[in-house]
Amino acid sequence: MKNVILGVAASALLFVGSAAQANQELATKNACMSCHQLAVKVVGPAYKDVANKYKGDPEAAAKLAEKVKAGGSGVWGPIPMPPNANVSDEDVKALVDWILSLAD
């Protein structure tokens, strides 16, 4: 019985792990990671900082999806994010949901 529970817990962890991995791959594929990292600011803000900033904001996912598509500046500093118009809406949504899930 104990083994069954452990097995279920382990596969749940594996599942969460691989979903996060897939999203990071999506971010890498779409060149997001050339300006962003998970926990440190590079050219753009750390994704963890983005998640913490918008924690509890029900509009955040929609606002950020639009910002990723159109680009823009002024929230984190003067450096602009260029538009990412070539990234599909579906991918943008998956990326933003993943970023917002990184809050502490």
Ligand code: HEC
């Ligand atoms: C050329 C560098 C660059 C690339 C490539 C880039 N970003 Fe950004 N990103 C930035 C900068 C700079 C900012 C800060 C903009 C600001 O201060 O308003 C930013 C901000 C953000 C924010 C926070 C926006 C806000 O208003 O708080 C999110 C979310 C984000 N980027 C996601 C992405 C995703 C997803 C991708 C890939 C599709 C991506 N970025 C690609 C530079 C980049």
